[in-house]
Amino acid sequence: MKLAGIRPDIKDVQPYVAGKTIEEVKRQYKLDQVTKLGSNENPWGPYPAAVKAMQQEVLQLHTYPDNSFVEMKRKIAEMYGLDEHWIAVSHGAGGMLETLAKTFVEPGAHILIPRYTYGLYREISRLMGGRVEHTPVTGEMQIDMEKLGESVRPNTRVVWLCNPNNPTGTVVDKTDLLSFARSLPEGCWLVLDEAYAEFADQSLLPDRVQLIKEELPIVVVRTFSKAYGLAGARLGYAIAHPDLIKVIDTVAEPFNANRIGLAGAWATLEQEQGAVAETISVVQTERGRLQTALTERGFTVYPSQANFILFDAALPADQSAHELLKQGVIVRSAAGWGLDSHIRVTVGKPSENDIFLTALDKFTQKVRGK
Numbered sequence: 001m002k003l004a005g006i007r008p009d010i011k012d013v014q015p016y017v018a019g020k021t022i023e024e025v026k027r028q029y030k031l032d033q034v035t036k037l038g039s040n041e042n043p044w045g046p047y048p049a050a051v052k053a054m055q056q057e058v059l060q061l062h063t064y065p066d067n068s069f070v071e072m073k074r075k076i077a078e079m080y081g082l083d084e085h086w087i088a089v090s091h092g093a094g095g096m097l098e099t100l101a102k103t104f105v106e107p108g109a110h111i112l113i114p115r116y117t118y119g120l121y122r123e124i125s126r127l128m129g130g131r132v133e134h135t136p137v138t139g140e141m142q143i144d145m146e147k148l149g150e151s152v153r154p155n156t157r158v159v160w161l162c163n164p165n166n167p168t169g170t171v172v173d174k175t176d177l178l179s180f181a182r183s184l185p186e187g188c189w190l191v192l193d194e195a196y197a198e199f200a201d202q203s204l205l206p207d208r209v210q211l212i213k214e215e216l217p218i219v220v221v222r223t224f225s226k227a228y229g230l231a232g233a234r235l236g237y238a239i240a241h242p243d244l245i246k247v248i249d250t251v252a253e254p255f256n257a258n259r260i261g262l263a264g265a266w267a268t269l270e271q272e273q274g275a276v277a278e279t280i281s282v283v284q285t286e287r288g289r290l291q292t293a294l295t296e297r298g299f300t301v302y303p304s305q306a307n308f309i310l311f312d313a314a315l316p317a318d319q320s321a322h323e324l325l326k327q328g329v330i331v332r333s334a335a336g337w338g339l340d341s342h343i344r345v346t347v348g349k350p351s352e353n354d355i356f357l358t359a360l361d362k363f364t365q366k367v368r369g370k
Helices: 008-012 022-029 048-060 070-078 092-104 120-127 145-150 174-183 208-213 242-251 259-271 273-296 317-326 350-369
Strands: 087-090 110-114 131-135 156-162 189-193 218-223 236-239 308-312 342-346
Touching: 008 120, 022 317, 048 259, 070 087, 070 259, 087 092, 087 242, 092 120, 092 156, 092 189, 092 218, 092 236, 092 242, 110 120, 120 131, 120 156, 145 174, 174 189, 208 218, 208 236, 259 273, 273 308, 273 350, 317 342, 317 350
Parallel strands: 110 131, 110 156, 156 189, 189 218
Antiparallel strands: 087 236, 218 236, 308 342
């Protein structure tokens, strides 16, 4: 079929490639058990109170949710000492990122994205007609903030910054981030994606609320998908100055969050904060254990403040991921980011991490034996 009338910018956009599902791997490799460590999900979620609330909310699915989301906004805002006027909600963090692209990116606008980061930034910028420039990282996979600052132009409209960064897990020095934000020209916005921030050492992260209150051109994006264990419920949010929140809510589609996600998030914030904190503590402990185990095995491991680890397997990444798949362990090849020998592995439950290490040992011993 000849597809006439489609915007030319779409030709440059690549579809998002999600990680493999457990069902998909079971069918493909005829396996009974599969351990999924490829999509940075929280295996402890959803928490019991969220499950109960979501089950009850099913009875209300014949009606639209409150389009203003005032109560949900207030509940989120409480965590930051703010009121609801500083919060916007969305279908996951991805939905908020798309709304921000619609808000800021115009055809021909200059867009800055560090290399080796979340691929959606590039695609949604291109979709809106933006012209993307990638800036380098250091040898330790740290975003080079000096090079990023040098790359800002008068027509730069958005700088996408994931902190902690996906897939590297690294964080930007908060002093450097503050200096960068204060240096931005009028009309240029810093989108600070903190999808994995709950798993980080909080002393390493900037005071996002203070930066916004200073009226710096910053909007922070967060999600309930990771630490809160609600990836399938799709609820994200932004923190920004109330003047920008009004714009975001205007640009966003109506009813851009579903009743199930709202109910699960509310219940988790109201009743499961202790469980969330316990999960974060376990992830941090297991992250350290995995980093040590991988280092002891001779792999180059990058310091992570997220719920995943990037390491150099010293073999073709796709081959390594495939060999682990055959053993029923799903990890993410980083070849799609241009890191042809690197693997990103999610920090799972202790037993899942043990399964991963056993499979990795079996694979590497087989390679070394050859």
